[in-house]
Amino acid sequence: MRTIILAGALACVALPLQADTIRNACLTAPKAGDVNICTCIQAAADRTLSKQDQKLAASFFRDPDRSEEIRRSDTRRHDTFWERYQAFGRMAEAFCS
Numbered sequence: 001m002r003t004i005i006l007a008g009a010l011a012c013v014a015l016p017l018q019a020d021t022i023r024n025a026c027l028t029a030p031k032a033g034d035v036n037i038c039t040c041i042q043a044a045a046d047r048t049l050s051k052q053d054q055k056l057a058a059s060f061f062r063d064p065d066r067s068e069e070i071r072r073s074d075t076r077r078h079d080t081f082w083e084r085y086q087a088f089g090r091m092a093e094a095f096c097s
Contacts, residue, residue, distance in 0.1 A: 021051070025058035040096035048088040053081055057088070 022045040026038035033041070045054050060067040070078050070085075 021045075021054040021058045022049075025061035029061040037096055041092045044092035044095055045088055048091055049084055053084055053088075056081060057085060 020042050023038045023042035026033045026041055027035065045057065049057060056070070071082055073079075
């Protein structure tokens with residue numbers, strides 16, 4: 001019984017961390033951002049990017065060259081992601097600056 005309760009409690013704690021993909025990447029990046037800025041950036045991501053998009057965008061914090069690879073990619077999926085990513089960037093800049 002304790003194992004089930006502990007597993008449930010851990011799941012409840014893990015879900016919010018997974019939901020803050022961009023915020024967590026921002027906070028753990030080599031040039032880590034301020035918690036308030038990272039939270040604001042996450043709010044912009046929640047309004048403009050899907051969870052899958054957020055995972056890809058979060059990878060840019062760890063590997064900035066990855067963003068250039070995606071931008072230059074010739075796939076339709078990456079093209080449409082890049083359009084959403086640019087909208088996210090504009091929103092984050094407008095609200096978080």
